[in-house]
Amino acid sequence: MNWYVIQVRSGHEREIADKCRFLISDEILKECFIPEYICKKKFRGEWHDVRNVLFRGYVFLISDHIDELFNELKKIPDFTKVIGKKKETIYPLKDGEVEFLKTFGKDDHIVDMSVGFIEGDRIHITEGPLQGREGLIAKIDRHKRIAYISVNIFNEETTAKVGLEIISKN
Template sequence: MAEEACWYVVHTYSGYENKVASTLEKTVENRKMQDLIQQIMVPTEKVTEIKDNKTREVERKLFPGYVLIKMVLTNESWYVVRNIRGCTGFVGPDNTKPVPLTEEEVQKLGVEKKDVEVSYRVGDSVNIIDGPFDGFVGVVEDIDTEKNRVRVTINMFGRETPVELELGQAEVMD
């Protein structure tokens, strides 16, 4: 297939996000459309809630009323998604042709995780090559590949100061 799959946002009735996602997954499986509709997700986050002096962890939807779908846009895939019960349509300027998310939007939403190769380890000296601390030299304290973050201690105004950066903002010193 020549066309590449892109991420699209589908608007649903409030509270129907999971129902729309599961119905769409079953429809894709039944019609053997896995090559057209590749991934369906309802972005959520875990939040600690304190209610009546009891702490519990709950899963909360990041975008209530929306479902993200990675698909190759064809008349068939558009029709299937559009006609799922609870789905009100694609997000975009009009309902005739859905607009895919840009690469930048996909990155900001954290929809797709890109594996970043890091050439440094905890304890290594690194140059900061981007951002407000560009040009500083520091020592790696912690690396969190899940969140794409690295904590580096730099010397600023004569004090050791920890700063948090994205993994690509630092490189190992030669």
Template sequence: MEEQSNEALWYVVHTYSGYENKVATDLQTMVENRRLQDLICDIKVPTEMVPEIKDGKERMVEHKLFPGYVLVKMVMNDDTWYVVRNTRGCTGFVGPASKPVPLTAEEVEKMGVEKAAPLTVDFNVGDTVQITAGPLEGFMGLVEGIDTESFKVKLKVNMFGRETPAEVDIAQVELP
């Protein structure tokens, strides 16, 4: 396996079922012992909190989103491949014929593995903005709400003498 790139990408590692946390901690220990922190940057076992009712009482329980898998952000080369592949409980990388295939940026975003940097906008609720793209391009609108998680802006746009509610992407508006 030749050196693929110097950029750390997310890879999916298959593990024995129920060994995800053990593989993650063993791999983290190996990375620290071999001083590979600059090559193997992050190791995650994605989980979510789910309400569960037991004995008539509701409580929050942590569930693995992808049982049998661990996500590893790493620079792929012979050394890092060997360290991950030979971790106890790891059965290999996800990809054809054990050739690791990195996750795409879209997959990483959809899986919620990495949180995007918080978005900053240069306008506030109550400001008048110009719509620069999309079907409402050229119209002015009054900002009624900003949703930085979905990257949307709620506007009141004056069209044909009427106030019309509209929702557009944050990238499609700017201060005039």
């Protein structure tokens, strides 16, 4: 099975994914999903887990029938384009990109919160998907409990937000 990515209007990812699941047969479309991440938001004086879209403006599709899938996608309103389409050839995500997404977001395609601490100018992640991947972290917003990570996906360097709780700073 190959993984493909379609570009849609930002903020319409869930709507387009639902239309794809409803309008495209299971024989053509194995899975349609939007990678998400869990972060903490404070409202009514308490912190709550909230799910957000990991890559805004993108919907992921898994299929072995790209020609049929591409024809079916033309029927979806607000569909923009397939990433990697060059002169009628559509390229799937690279194996390394797929492997990263599988391990980072697990089977449910949701990136859990990570937990860590800062010692001097080094970040140490003690649990969560960023553990062992501290090098991806470009910036941390401790107040919002967010890490900005830099990943190479869609054949370009992309910045994404993920949840990160820093429990101490020395």
